Amino acid sequence: MIERTVQKNGLELSQLGLGCMRLSMNMTGTxxxxxxxxxxxxxxxxSGINLLNTGDFxxxxxxxxxxxxxxxxxxxxxxxxxxxxxxxxxxxxxxNMVDVGPKNVKKYxxxxxxxxxxxxxxxxxxxxxxxxxxxxxxxxxxxxxxDAGYVRHIGLSEVDADxxxxxxxxxxxxxxxxxxxxxxxxxxxxxxxxxxxLGISVSAFGVLGLGKLFKAKDDSxxxxxxxxxxxxxxxxxxFAHAWMLAKGNDxxxxxxxxxxxxxxxxxxxxxxxLSDDDFSRIEEA
Numbered sequence: 001m002i003e004r005t006v007q008k009n010g011l012e013l014s015q016l017g018l019g020c021m022r023l024s025m026n027m028t029g030t031x032x033x034x035x036x037x038x039x040x041x042x043x044x045x046x047s048g049i050n051l052l053n054t055g056d057f058x059x060x061x062x063x064x065x066x067x068x069x070x071x072x073x074x075x076x077x078x079x080x081x082x083x084x085x086x087x088x089x090x091x092x093x094x095x096n097m098v099d100v101g102p103k104n105v106k107k108y109x110x111x112x113x114x115x116x117x118x119x120x121x122x123x124x125x126x127x128x129x130x131x132x133x134x135x136x137x138x139x140x141x142x143x144x145x146x147d148a149g150y151v152r153h154i155g156l157s158e159v160d161a162d163x164x165x166x167x168x169x170x171x172x173x174x175x176x177x178x179x180x181x182x183x184x185x186x187x188x189x190x191x192x193x194x195x196x197x198l199g200i201s202v203s204a205f206g207v208l209g210l211g212k213l214f215k216a217k218d219d220s221x222x223x224x225x226x227x228x229x230x231x232x233x234x235x236x237x238x239f240a241h242a243w244m245l246a247k248g249n250d251x252x253x254x255x256x257x258x259x260x261x262x263x264x265x266x267x268x269x270x271x272x273x274l275s276d277d278d279f280s281r282i283e284e285a
Contacts, residue, residue, distance in 0.1 A: 001048045002014045002016055002048030002049050002267060003015050004050065007199075007201045007249075007250060008199035008250065009172070009174050009199050009200065009201065011080070011175070013050065013201065014048055014252070015245060015249075015252070016049055016051075016241070016252065016253055016254075016255050016266075016267060017052070017053050017082070017203055018041065018051065018052050018255055018257070018263070019255060019256040019257075020052055020053060020054045020058070020063055020066070020067060021053075021054070021055065021058045021063060022258045023041065023063065023258065024062045024063040025058055026258065032258075033259075034069075036258075036260065037066055037259075038066065038069055038070045039259075039260050040257055040259055040260050040262075040263050041070035041071075042070060043260050043263055044255075044257075044263060044267075045070075045079065047263075049267075050079055051082060051203070051254075053082045054067060054081070054083055055087075056083065056084070056085045056108060056111065057084075057085075057127070061111070061112075064083075064116045065115050065116075067081070068115060068116050068117040068118075071117075071118075080122045080123065081116065081121055081122045082122065082155060082177070082203065083116075083121050083124055083125070084125050084127040084157055084177070085100070085105070085108045085112065085125075085126065085127060086098055086099050086105075086126045086128065087099075087128060098127070099130075100126035100129065100133065101130065101133045101141065102141035102144075105142065105145070106145075109121065109124065109151070119150075120150055120151065121150065121151050121152070122153060123151075123152070123153045123154070123155045123174060123175055124142055124145065124153075124154060124155070125154065125155030125157050125175070126138055126142075126156065127157050128158060129156070129159055129163055135163065135166055135170065136170055139154065139170040139171050140170065142154050142171070143171045146171070153172075153174035153175065154167075154172070154173055154174060155175040155177060156177070157176070157177040157178075158178060159176065160191065161190040161191050164176060164191065164194055164195060164198070164200065168198050173198070173200050174200065175201050175202070175203055175252075176191070176200055176201075177202075177203045177204075178191060178202055178204060178205070179205060179206045180192075180202065180204035180205075180206070180244070180251070181207050181209045181210075181244070182207075182209065182213075182221075182225065182239075182243045182244070183212050183213065183221060183222070184206065184209065187202070196250065201250045201251070201252060202250060202252065203252045203254055204244055204251055204252065204253045204254060205254045205256070207240055207241055207253045207254065207255070207256070208236075208237060208256070209222075213225060213236055214236075220285050223285070224281055224282060224284075225239060225240065228281065232272065234268070234269075234272055235265050237262075237265055237266045237269075238265065238266065238268050238272055239269075240269075241253050241266050241267075242269040242270075242272035242273075242274055243274060245270065255267065
Protein backbone atom coordinates (compact mmCIF):
# COMPACT_ATOMS: atom_id res chain seq x y z
CA MET A 1 0.00 0.00 0.00
CA ILE A 2 1.29 3.45 -0.92
CA GLU A 3 1.81 5.58 2.18
CA ARG A 4 0.98 9.27 2.64
CA THR A 5 3.43 11.84 3.92
CA VAL A 6 2.76 15.33 5.25
CA GLN A 7 4.96 17.80 3.41
CA LYS A 8 6.63 20.81 5.01
CA ASN A 9 3.93 23.02 3.50
CA GLY A 10 1.18 20.89 5.06
CA LEU A 11 0.10 18.98 1.96
CA GLU A 12 -0.69 15.31 2.57
CA LEU A 13 0.56 13.52 -0.53
CA SER A 14 1.16 9.90 -1.46
CA GLN A 15 4.70 8.61 -1.94
CA LEU A 16 3.98 8.26 -5.64
CA GLY A 17 1.77 10.21 -8.00
CA LEU A 18 0.07 9.09 -11.20
CA GLY A 19 1.11 10.95 -14.33
CA CYS A 20 -2.07 10.73 -16.39
CA MET A 21 -0.99 12.05 -19.81
CA ARG A 22 -0.34 8.66 -21.40
CA LEU A 23 -3.75 7.39 -20.29
CA SER A 24 -5.35 9.48 -23.02
CA MET A 25 -2.36 10.25 -25.26
CA ASN A 26 -0.14 7.52 -26.60
CA MET A 27 2.92 9.23 -28.06
CA THR A 28 3.36 6.29 -30.47
CA GLY A 29 0.08 7.16 -32.13
CA THR A 30 -1.70 3.89 -31.36
CA UNK A 31 -5.26 4.07 -29.95
CA UNK A 32 -5.78 4.33 -26.20
CA UNK A 33 -8.07 1.86 -24.40
CA UNK A 34 -10.31 4.10 -22.28
CA UNK A 35 -11.55 1.25 -20.08
CA UNK A 36 -7.96 0.23 -19.31
CA UNK A 37 -7.05 3.85 -18.59
CA UNK A 38 -9.91 4.21 -16.11
CA UNK A 39 -8.95 0.89 -14.53
CA UNK A 40 -5.40 2.22 -14.13
CA UNK A 41 -6.63 5.32 -12.30
CA UNK A 42 -8.81 3.13 -10.08
CA UNK A 43 -5.85 0.85 -9.32
CA UNK A 44 -3.76 3.88 -8.37
CA UNK A 45 -6.43 5.26 -6.05
CA UNK A 46 -7.12 1.87 -4.48
CA SER A 47 -3.38 1.43 -3.88
CA GLY A 48 -3.18 4.67 -1.90
CA ILE A 49 -2.06 7.13 -4.59
CA ASN A 50 -3.92 10.41 -4.17
CA LEU A 51 -1.97 12.67 -6.55
CA LEU A 52 -3.28 12.74 -10.13
CA ASN A 53 -1.18 14.88 -12.47
CA THR A 54 -2.79 16.17 -15.65
CA GLY A 55 -2.99 19.12 -18.03
CA ASP A 56 -5.82 20.80 -19.89
CA PHE A 57 -3.83 20.32 -23.09
CA UNK A 58 -3.47 16.55 -22.68
CA UNK A 59 -5.59 15.47 -25.63
CA UNK A 60 -7.41 18.84 -25.78
CA UNK A 61 -9.22 18.15 -22.51
CA UNK A 62 -9.70 14.42 -23.06
CA UNK A 63 -7.50 13.62 -20.07
CA UNK A 64 -9.60 15.76 -17.75
CA UNK A 65 -12.80 14.07 -18.96
CA UNK A 66 -11.15 10.68 -18.44
CA UNK A 67 -10.33 11.59 -14.83
CA UNK A 68 -13.90 12.81 -14.32
CA UNK A 69 -15.24 9.44 -15.47
CA UNK A 70 -12.78 7.60 -13.23
CA UNK A 71 -13.73 9.63 -10.13
CA UNK A 72 -17.50 9.09 -10.37
CA UNK A 73 -17.54 6.49 -7.59
CA UNK A 74 -14.73 8.02 -5.49
CA UNK A 75 -14.62 10.74 -2.85
CA UNK A 76 -13.34 13.73 -4.79
CA UNK A 77 -12.06 15.44 -1.62
CA UNK A 78 -9.63 12.57 -1.03
CA UNK A 79 -8.00 13.06 -4.45
CA UNK A 80 -5.33 15.70 -5.10
CA UNK A 81 -5.67 16.95 -8.68
CA UNK A 82 -2.59 18.71 -10.06
CA UNK A 83 -3.50 20.54 -13.26
CA UNK A 84 -1.28 22.40 -15.73
CA UNK A 85 -2.68 25.01 -18.10
CA UNK A 86 -1.56 27.54 -20.65
CA UNK A 87 -0.12 25.68 -23.63
CA UNK A 88 -1.86 24.88 -26.85
CA UNK A 89 -0.91 23.70 -30.31
CA UNK A 90 0.34 20.29 -31.37
CA UNK A 91 1.79 18.51 -28.34
CA UNK A 92 2.65 15.46 -30.45
CA UNK A 93 4.71 17.37 -33.02
CA UNK A 94 5.91 20.36 -31.02
CA UNK A 95 5.39 24.02 -31.80
CA ASN A 96 3.33 24.71 -28.70
CA MET A 97 2.18 28.20 -27.87
CA VAL A 98 2.12 29.56 -24.32
CA ASP A 99 -0.70 31.60 -22.79
CA VAL A 100 -0.37 31.93 -19.01
CA GLY A 101 -1.16 35.61 -18.47
CA PRO A 102 -4.27 36.96 -16.75
CA LYS A 103 -6.29 37.48 -19.95
CA ASN A 104 -7.61 33.93 -20.43
CA VAL A 105 -6.92 32.13 -17.14
CA LYS A 106 -10.55 32.36 -15.98
CA LYS A 107 -11.70 30.90 -19.28
CA TYR A 108 -9.23 28.04 -18.97
CA UNK A 109 -10.13 27.08 -15.42
CA UNK A 110 -13.85 27.35 -16.10
CA UNK A 111 -13.48 24.84 -18.94
CA UNK A 112 -11.30 22.55 -16.79
CA UNK A 113 -13.72 22.56 -13.85
CA UNK A 114 -16.50 21.57 -16.24
CA UNK A 115 -14.50 18.78 -17.91
CA UNK A 116 -13.28 17.42 -14.57
CA UNK A 117 -16.75 17.84 -13.04
CA UNK A 118 -15.29 19.32 -9.84
CA UNK A 119 -15.77 22.56 -7.89
CA UNK A 120 -12.08 23.26 -7.29
CA UNK A 121 -8.58 22.32 -8.40
CA UNK A 122 -6.13 21.25 -5.69
CA UNK A 123 -3.03 22.55 -7.50
CA UNK A 124 -3.14 24.86 -10.53
CA UNK A 125 0.08 25.58 -12.34
CA UNK A 126 1.18 27.29 -15.54
CA UNK A 127 2.73 24.64 -17.77
CA UNK A 128 5.49 27.09 -18.69
CA UNK A 129 6.43 30.64 -17.73
CA UNK A 130 6.18 33.29 -20.44
CA UNK A 131 9.17 35.54 -19.82
CA UNK A 132 7.43 38.24 -21.86
CA UNK A 133 4.79 38.65 -19.15
CA UNK A 134 5.64 39.95 -15.66
CA UNK A 135 5.68 37.02 -13.25
CA UNK A 136 3.51 39.05 -10.89
CA UNK A 137 0.72 39.03 -13.47
CA UNK A 138 0.86 35.27 -14.05
CA UNK A 139 0.98 34.30 -10.36
CA UNK A 140 -1.38 37.12 -9.43
CA UNK A 141 -4.06 35.81 -11.79
CA UNK A 142 -3.90 32.37 -10.16
CA UNK A 143 -3.90 33.98 -6.71
CA UNK A 144 -7.25 35.55 -7.60
CA UNK A 145 -8.56 32.05 -8.31
CA UNK A 146 -7.32 30.94 -4.89
CA ASP A 147 -9.15 33.84 -3.26
CA ALA A 148 -12.29 32.89 -5.17
CA GLY A 149 -12.08 29.28 -3.96
CA TYR A 150 -11.54 27.67 -7.36
CA VAL A 151 -7.92 26.75 -6.60
CA ARG A 152 -6.42 25.48 -3.33
CA HIS A 153 -2.69 25.68 -4.11
CA ILE A 154 -0.38 27.13 -6.75
CA GLY A 155 2.39 25.18 -8.47
CA LEU A 156 5.00 25.73 -11.15
CA SER A 157 6.39 23.54 -13.90
CA GLU A 158 9.86 23.46 -15.44
CA VAL A 159 11.28 26.67 -13.99
CA ASP A 160 14.67 27.67 -12.64
CA ALA A 161 15.56 28.50 -9.05
CA ASP A 162 15.31 32.26 -9.56
CA UNK A 163 11.75 32.12 -10.90
CA UNK A 164 10.76 29.74 -8.12
CA UNK A 165 12.02 32.18 -5.49
CA UNK A 166 10.38 35.19 -7.12
CA UNK A 167 7.05 33.41 -7.52
CA UNK A 168 7.07 32.21 -3.92
CA UNK A 169 7.29 35.84 -2.75
CA UNK A 170 4.18 36.73 -4.75
CA UNK A 171 2.18 33.74 -3.47
CA UNK A 172 3.29 30.56 -1.67
CA UNK A 173 4.22 27.85 -4.16
CA UNK A 174 3.31 24.38 -2.93
CA UNK A 175 4.72 22.08 -5.61
CA UNK A 176 7.12 22.38 -8.52
CA UNK A 177 7.00 19.83 -11.34
CA UNK A 178 10.42 19.04 -12.79
CA UNK A 179 12.28 16.51 -14.89
CA UNK A 180 14.19 14.36 -12.39
CA UNK A 181 15.42 10.82 -12.77
CA UNK A 182 18.26 8.42 -12.15
CA UNK A 183 19.66 9.50 -15.54
CA UNK A 184 19.14 13.26 -15.05
CA UNK A 185 19.97 14.86 -11.69
CA UNK A 186 20.17 18.41 -13.07
CA UNK A 187 17.74 19.87 -10.55
CA UNK A 188 20.03 18.86 -7.67
CA UNK A 189 22.29 21.76 -8.66
CA UNK A 190 20.15 24.80 -7.78
CA UNK A 191 16.45 24.07 -8.12
CA UNK A 192 16.09 21.30 -5.52
CA UNK A 193 18.11 23.08 -2.78
CA UNK A 194 16.02 26.21 -3.38
CA UNK A 195 12.76 24.27 -3.23
CA UNK A 196 13.81 22.63 0.03
CA UNK A 197 14.86 25.94 1.53
CA LEU A 198 11.39 27.32 0.75
CA GLY A 199 9.52 24.18 1.86
CA ILE A 200 8.30 23.42 -1.67
CA SER A 201 7.83 19.78 -2.69
CA VAL A 202 8.84 18.38 -6.08
CA SER A 203 6.76 16.20 -8.38
CA ALA A 204 9.21 14.40 -10.65
CA PHE A 205 8.37 13.38 -14.20
CA GLY A 206 10.48 11.39 -16.63
CA VAL A 207 11.45 8.93 -13.90
CA LEU A 208 12.36 6.31 -16.52
CA GLY A 209 14.74 8.73 -18.18
CA LEU A 210 12.26 9.71 -20.91
CA GLY A 211 12.88 6.32 -22.51
CA LYS A 212 16.65 6.34 -22.10
CA LEU A 213 16.55 3.27 -19.85
CA PHE A 214 15.09 1.27 -22.74
CA LYS A 215 16.88 2.87 -25.70
CA ALA A 216 20.46 3.53 -24.55
CA LYS A 217 21.41 0.09 -23.29
CA ASP A 218 25.07 0.58 -24.22
CA ASP A 219 25.34 3.50 -21.79
CA SER A 220 27.47 2.63 -18.73
CA UNK A 221 24.89 4.01 -16.30
CA UNK A 222 22.02 2.17 -17.94
CA UNK A 223 24.06 -1.05 -17.90
CA UNK A 224 24.60 -0.65 -14.16
CA UNK A 225 20.90 -0.02 -13.55
CA UNK A 226 20.05 -3.25 -15.38
CA UNK A 227 22.76 -5.13 -13.46
CA UNK A 228 21.55 -3.94 -10.06
CA UNK A 229 17.93 -4.62 -10.99
CA UNK A 230 18.83 -8.18 -11.98
CA UNK A 231 20.76 -8.70 -8.73
CA UNK A 232 17.68 -7.67 -6.75
CA UNK A 233 15.33 -9.60 -9.02
CA UNK A 234 13.22 -6.51 -9.67
CA UNK A 235 12.27 -4.62 -12.80
CA UNK A 236 14.21 -1.61 -14.07
CA UNK A 237 11.12 0.50 -13.47
CA UNK A 238 10.98 -0.58 -9.83
CA PHE A 239 14.67 0.25 -9.38
CA ALA A 240 14.32 3.69 -10.98
CA HIS A 241 11.31 4.62 -8.86
CA ALA A 242 12.92 3.25 -5.68
CA TRP A 243 15.98 5.40 -6.39
CA MET A 244 13.70 8.43 -6.60
CA LEU A 245 11.91 7.58 -3.35
CA ALA A 246 15.26 7.36 -1.60
CA LYS A 247 15.93 11.00 -2.49
CA GLY A 248 13.52 12.23 0.17
CA ASN A 249 9.87 12.38 1.22
CA ASP A 250 9.54 15.78 -0.48
CA UNK A 251 10.11 14.14 -3.88
CA UNK A 252 6.95 12.59 -5.39
CA UNK A 253 7.81 10.51 -8.46
CA UNK A 254 5.07 10.46 -11.09
CA UNK A 255 4.38 6.99 -12.45
CA UNK A 256 3.61 7.36 -16.15
CA UNK A 257 1.85 4.02 -16.58
CA UNK A 258 -0.31 3.32 -19.64
CA UNK A 259 -2.11 0.35 -18.10
CA UNK A 260 -2.77 -1.54 -14.89
CA UNK A 261 0.11 -3.99 -15.41
CA UNK A 262 2.69 -1.24 -15.77
CA UNK A 263 1.33 0.53 -12.70
CA UNK A 264 1.30 -2.65 -10.62
CA UNK A 265 4.92 -3.25 -11.54
CA UNK A 266 6.13 0.27 -10.77
CA UNK A 267 4.38 0.70 -7.42
CA UNK A 268 6.21 -2.33 -6.03
CA UNK A 269 9.16 0.06 -5.71
CA UNK A 270 7.88 1.07 -2.26
CA UNK A 271 9.13 -2.26 -0.89
CA UNK A 272 12.55 -2.03 -2.57
CA UNK A 273 15.48 -1.16 -0.33
CA LEU A 274 18.63 0.41 -1.77
CA SER A 275 21.97 0.20 0.02
CA ASP A 276 24.86 2.65 0.21
CA ASP A 277 26.74 0.28 -2.09
CA ASP A 278 23.93 0.50 -4.67
CA PHE A 279 24.21 4.28 -4.68
CA SER A 280 28.00 4.14 -4.88
CA ARG A 281 27.89 1.86 -7.91
CA ILE A 282 25.32 4.10 -9.59
CA GLU A 283 27.39 7.22 -8.93
CA GLU A 284 30.54 5.53 -10.22
CA ALA A 285 28.75 4.46 -13.39
